[in-house]
Amino acid sequence: MMIYDINKLNISSSHPCLIVYLVDQSYSMNERFGGPWRKRADAVAESINDTIYNLGLSCLSDNGLKNRFEVAVIGYGAEKDVVQSAWIGNLQRSWVCTIEDIFNNPVDTKNDKPVWILPKAGHNTPMNRAFENAHRLCYDWINFGNHLECHPPIIINITDGEATDSGTKFTRLKETVHHVKNLRTHYDAVKVFNVHISSDRGGKVAFPMSEPTHNAAFASLLYDLSSELNTSMIERANALGYNISQGARGYIFNGDSSDLINFLKIGSDPI
Amino acid sequence: MKSVVFQIQKPENGEFANIQDACLLKPDMALIADGATQGFQSGRYANDIVNSIGALKKVNYSEIEKAVISANSTFEDAVINYSTNPAIKALEQTKSKIGGASTLTAAWLRDGKVHYLNVGDSTLLLFNSDLELKWSLHKNSRELESDGLWLSSKDTTNLKNSRQGIIEEYCDGDVLVVLSDAVAKYILEFQEKIKDILKIESTQHFIDWVDGLWDAKSLEFDDITIVIWYPGKEECSVCIPSTDFILEKYIQERPAVLPDYYNEAFMKEFNQLKSDFNRLLSRVNELERRQYNLKKSILIVSAVLIGLGLYLNRDIVFTETQEVLDSFKEAFKPSEESNSGEPIDSLGASFQDSMNSLVDSLGVHGADSLDLVAGDSTVND
Numbered sequence: 085m086m087i088y089d090i091n092k093l094n095i096s097s098s099h100p101c102l103i104v105y106l107v108d109q110s111y112s113m114n115e116r117f118g119g120p121w122r123k124r125a126d127a128v129a130e131s132i133n134d135t136i137y138n139l140g141l142s143c144l145s146d147n148g149l150k151n152r153f154e155v156a157v158i159g160y161g162a163e164k165d166v167v168q169s170a171w172i173g174n175l176q177r178s179w180v181c182t183i184e185d186i187f188n189n190p191v192d193t194k195n196d197k198p199v200w201i202l203p204k205a206g207h208n209t210p211m212n213r214a215f216e217n218a219h220r221l222c223y224d225w226i227n228f229g230n231h232l233e234c235h236p237p238i239i240i241n242i243t244d245g246e247a248t249d250s251g252t253k254f255t256r257l258k259e260t261v262h263h264v265k266n267l268r269t270h271y272d273a274v275k276v277f278n279v280h281i282s283s284d285r286g287g288k289v290a291f292p293m294s295e296p297t298h299n300a301a302f303a304s305l306l307y308d309l310s311s312e313l314n315t316s317m318i319e320r321a322n323a324l325g326y327n328i329s330q331g332a333r334g335y336i337f338n339g340d341s342s343d344l345i346n347f348l349k350i351g352s353d354p355i
Numbered sequence: 356m357k358s359v360v361f362q363i364q365k366p367e368n369g370e371f372a373n374i375q376d377a378c379l380l381k382p383d384m385a386l387i388a389d390g391a392t393q394g395f396q397s398g399r400y401a402n403d404i405v406n407s408i409g410a411l412k413k414v415n416y417s418e419i420e421k422a423v424i425s426a427n428s429t430f431e432d433a434v435i436n437y438s439t440n441p442a443i444k445a446l447e448q449t450k451s452k453i454g455g456a457s458t459l460t461a462a463w464l465r466d467g468k469v470h471y472l473n474v475g476d477s478t479l480l481l482f483n484s485d486l487e488l489k490w491s492l493h494k495n496s497r498e499l500e501s502d503g504l505w506l507s508s509k510d511t512t513n514l515k516n517s518r519q520g521i522i523e524e525y526c527d528g529d530v531l532v533v534l535s536d537a538v539a540k541y542i543l544e545f546q547e548k549i550k551d552i553l554k555i556e557s558t559q560h561f562i563d564w565v566d567g568l569w570d571a572k573s574l575e576f577d578d579i580t581i582v583i584w585y586p587g588k589e590e591c592s593v594c595i596p597s598t599d600f601i602l603e604k605y606i607q608e609r610p611a612v613l614p615d616y617y618n619e620a621f622m623k624e625f626n627q628l629k630s631d632f633n634r635l636l637s638r639v640n641e642l643e644r645r646q647y648n649l650k651k652s653i654l655i656v657s658a659v660l661i662g663l664g665l666y667l668n669r670d671i672v673f674t675e676t677q678e679v680l681d682s683f684k685e686a687f688k689p690s691e692e693s694n695s696g697e698p699i700d701s702l703g704a705s706f707q708d709s710m711n712s713l714v715d716s717l718g719v720h721g722a723d724s725l726d727l728v729a730g731d732s733t734v735n736d
Contacts, residue, residue, distance in 0.1 A: 086572055092540075094576045096367040098605045140446045146390070146398040147373050149443055187442040198442040 088270040090314070093235055095355050097150040101235040102180065102225045103139070103352055105132055106214045107170055108243035110161035113205035115244070117283055117341060124244050124281060125203035127341050132157060132201050132242075133194075135348040136186060142353070143183045151182040156221055160214035162206040165249070167213045170201050179221055211247035215239075215260045222267050222274050236268055238275045240334075240351045242344070244282060246302045254305050261309045275311040275354075277334030279347045289337040291321060291328045296337065303337045310335035313350070320350050356530075357590035358385070361552070361561045361581040366605035368578065372598040374398065376535050376580040377405040377457075380591050384414060385584035386461035389477045389535045391505045394456025395447070396435075400508055401457040403430045414463045416519050419472055423459070423506060423514050430455045430508040454509035459517075460492070460533055464586040469525045473518040476502045477580075478539040480532045481522055486553065488546050490524040496540040531584045537577035541568065552581060558594040566604070 095101045113125035136155060143152045156179050159170040169179050173191040181189075190198030222237045250257035267274045280302075287303075289296040295307050310333040313321065321328050324346045334351055336343050364374040375390035375398035388404040390397030407426035411418050435451060437444045458475025471479055473492055476499050481490040493499040504513045525531075532549065534542060542549055555561045568574035665672060 088572055092572065092575050094365075094537075096365065096576050098366040099576060137446070140442075141450055142392070144395075144443075144446050144450055145368075145392065146375060146396050147369070148438075149446070150367055152367075187446070188440065190442050193441065197445055 090271045099234045102154045102237035104156040104239045106241040107159045109159040109204040110209040125205040129201045129203040156180045162204040164207040165210045167217050208248040210249045212249040212257045219264045236272045236274050241278045277351045278306045278310050280337045282338040291332040293331045359583045360593045362595040363579050366602045371596045371600040376578045377401040379409045384463040385582045387477045387533045389458040391456035395450040400430045400455025427508045456505045469522045475505045476536040484528045496543040533582040535580040537575040
């Protein structure tokens, strides 16, 4: 009998991993964050560009760049109720891109590093639609080629507010995310992580192991929606000073800019 | 009983020439340097280490340390041909600051004793002639996994802190096995499988054995190097494929071209909605065009009907219009009385009569007459 043990799985170009970033592009992303002239949308775009660059570093081998990761960046709310691929330039028509495609098509350079994603802040927060899109994307990805034999996709949702399309008592959003988390490869189920950023310095919740006793109903919702971190993610989080253990959820509420950067580092490196 | 080296590359490395493990087997020495992904051009660094140690005439701890330091210089002094793609060049420049990274496990025979030096998660095991495990560098796979050290071409800290020692348990007739990390985890977990390895007689046999474990998901997809060493035995062989050998099965498994859209269902739905919308839009445009044409037709028909009506009743219209004009003429005709200063009341009565006759001719009902009040004014020429 074949036993699929994720601890024996190496992410490689023959067995890649899909990472999906869902990026809130609602109007409130215009607000100040982590510096007087820096908006939330700027910080998110910069963090995603840095994370993609780091993914590139882990894909660089002696004989070139290996497609160990495939990446989707999905923006929601830049236009009213619209969910769209956040890639621009030559990648504009693509939802999922290989690392090689990504590094062959940056749109700009900043501090000698390539840039792919630009900040956007427009209208409302159609988070449910974004998760619906991520579900379709992950479903198709898992059923393509040998992806059932690969590490399950990881979805990282970055938001600064409540969804505007989550239904009464968030039922619609809960149902959609439940469907997403039910998708799986032979190794494990799709992982969903949520980072909620805020300029409010109080009430921060980071990688909780139980439902936060926070007043905000949205804080409890994000806890419900988030998957547990795996062992190597927990080790990485502890190395970054979070002091967490097995059972911690991939979720931050009211995080600041360094939380955002750390969260992306932890969530985007599954092994 | 002969010493032997087995090697196969991980599928993503393509040709065997791209393997990142380097190894050495001599009657008095066995070693593996496993290039780490975390470093820059680590396969080249692992080779530099093996070549440098292999050139030693006298092997001991300090000579090995010197050989590694010399390999660091060779690696760092080499000219790097960076990619012409600026984004990839940026990656290479960032990673080159980390330097080459490699594990090292070396064992050598001196004065009848086996000495070892180790940094990182390649390992060394000692089996007796019945293939029972007598000694191992890492106690189990968990200890191996947590050993995250490696040699760096830029820093000798880990080299200075290497594990060193003599394997006191070694007896003549025992076999030492040096393993790269993936296969080390497997053997530490299933020690009896060492018997399968010692039965392997050819390169193809070795490839089939590894492939079977990959298929069964028992072994990580990684470069696999195994050195079976009978210390002091002169007979050594090598079971490695040709430099251009490719594991075709895995290349076929992974399609080279990815689809434009993974979320095909979404795009189908989107395109269907778009085409439905365009169809509705063209229908609305068609209806608007028809409505405009209909309005135009109604106007034309109305104009024609009015024209026709006027034409057919031209006598009546002409006569009545003539009468109206005549009555106006009559009403405003200058008279001798008015010229001589007829009182306004008299002129007003005359005008009122004319207007009443006009109203009658136009058929205005509901009013017996039009009352015009002249007031106190007088009409003057």
